[in-house]
Amino acid sequence: MRMSAGELQAYLVKEFPQAFGPGRVHEVVRVDASGISLKLEAGEEHLRPGATVSGPAMMGLADIAAYAAILAAIGPVPLAVTTNFSINFLRKPAPGAIIADAGLLKLGQRLAVCEVALRAPRPEGGDPSATEGEEELYAHAVTTYSIPPRVI
Amino acid sequence: MRMSAGELQAYLVKEFPQAFGPGRVHEVVRVDASGISLKLEAGEEHLRPGATVSGPAMMGLADIAAYAAILAAIGPVPLAVTTNFSINFLRKPAPGAIIADAGLLKLGQRLAVCEVALRAPRPEGGDPSATEGEEELYAHAVTTYSIPPRVI
Amino acid sequence: MRMSAGELQAYLVKEFPQAFGPGRVHEVVRVDASGISLKLEAGEEHLRPGATVSGPAMMGLADIAAYAAILAAIGPVPLAVTTNFSINFLRKPAPGAIIADAGLLKLGQRLAVCEVALRAPRPEGGDPSATEGEEELYAHAVTTYSIPPRVI
C-alpha cells in the first residue's frame, strides 16, 4: 500500500471535508495489504422511511470506499472517476455504524475494479469469526474506476 | 398510470420531505404512459472535486426516479425496496439542472425493472429532437425493485 | 456508421464462422444511425430445462450484438474486449427467433457503453407499433467494451 490509514484519512479530510474530519460521519478504520475499511455513523439524514439506512447513503459509502482503496494502492490520484457501479442490497441496516470493506479485484493501467462489502461492525473484544459470514452483509457492490495514466 | 404528476409530487413531498417540496431540489416534471421524469437542481452540496455533479448525487436521483416510476404505475406502495442498482457514468455534468427519465422495462408480481437516463434539460422552445441522442446522456442506470404482493 | 449491414455481416462471418454464415444461426438484420440488430434462430442447443431459451444463449447474443454495434460505428477493431456486462432477464423466450437491438450510449476514446434489448421479432407486414413496448422484452443488457487507441 502506498498510503497508511493516517495518510489516507488526512487526504480524505482535505478532499472531502463534508464527509471526513471533525464532526463528520466518515472515518478510515483499516488499511492493509488486502484493502481498506471505512466506517459510516449513519444518522437521521441517512435514513429512509421505515428508519433503515437509505440506499443512496449506502451507495455513497460504497463508492467512496472503492475510491479510498484505489488511493491506498496507487497513491493520491484525484482524477480517478467511477465508470460503473453495481450494488445488491441484501438486508436493511438499522441506524448506527456501517463498515465498508473494500478490496481491489484488478488494478490495471486504465481500469481498477473494486469489491465492497457493507456490514455491521464486529463487536469489540468478541470472537471476530462469530459474526462473519453472509448473515451480517447489508449490501455488496462492485465498481469500476477509470484511472489516469501514471508512472509506476 | 395510477398517479398524475400532481399526485406523484404530493406523495413524494409527504414521503421524502428532505428532497421534495418548498425549498427542496427535486421535482416531478413529467408523468405519462411511457414513464416519469424528475428534475434535480444540483447545487454546491451535490458537487465533487472538479465542480461536477457527484456520482452519489446522480445515483440518488436515479434511484428515486425509478421508485417514482413504479409509484406512478401501481399507486403508492411504500414498501417497495431496491434490490439491485447498476449505473454507468458516461459524461460529467456541470452544476445545474439534471433530468432523470425513468421507464419500466418490466412490472411483474414480485419484481419491477426500471431504466433511468440522466441528461441535461432540453432548451425551452427549441427543437426537442435537436438535443436528443447519446450526446447529452450523463449516466444510464437499471434498477430492480422488489414489490410487495398487491391486489390488481 | 462506418460499416453497412452487408459489410458487418461479411466481417462477422469471417471473424466468428461458428456463429455467422451458411448454416449458422446468427445474422445481421439492421444497421442504421441508431444502431444495429442481430437475429438469433434459437434451436435445441440454446434451450434450458423447460424448453425456453437459456440465459447463456441470451448473454452470448447480447454480447456479440454490442460488439457488432461498436464495429458498425468505428470500423473493424478486432481488439475490443468486454470489460463489464450486466443483464436483466425479464421474460422467458420460447424457441424461435430472437432479435437483439443494440445502440451505443457512449463512444469514448477508451470505453464504449452499449445498450441491448432482446425481444421477439415483429410480425411482417403488421403494424410495427403494435408489438412495441415493454411487453415483448425478453432481456435488457448494458455492456462496456474497452477499445484500443485509434485514429479518427
Add this chain to the structure above:
Amino acid sequence: MRMSAGELQAYLVKEFPQAFGPGRVHEVVRVDASGISLKLEAGEEHLRPGATVSGPAMMGLADIAAYAAILAAIGPVPLAVTTNFSINFLRKPAPGAIIADAGLLKLGQRLAVCEVALRAPRPEGGDPSATEGEEELYAHAVTTYSIPPRVI
C-alpha cells in the same frame, strides 16, 4: 449444505447432460459450507479470436456455478431462474481449465444472491496460498436468482 458434491454432480448430469457427465467439460470439484466449485475444461469451442476463452463461455460457467451453489444450499429446485447477472472481465484466460468458486451472499425467501470468482486452477501439491489473491482472477460475477416458494 443439502447436497454433497456427488449428489450435485449426479443432479447436474441429469439436468444438463450437454454440459456435465461422460465426455462433457463441466465438473463439480468442491461442495462445502462456504459454497461450491465447478471446473470447466475450456477447449476449441470456448475460444474467441486471439485464442483466449470467450466471454460467453465464462458467463455460462458463472451462471451455472451460481445455480449449483443454490442447489447445494436448498436442494433441487429446478424452477429457480436468473433475474440479474453482472460480470467484470479482469484478465484473459488461456485455453485450459477454469475454476468457478461460487458462494451465496444472501439466501432469502424469494431471492438468492451469489458471488462467483473465475480463476486458474491452483497447482496440485503446491502451497494453496501461493496463487491466491487478485492476480489469478479472470472474472468476477454477481448474480441474482428468483427462487420459487419452498418449505424449510
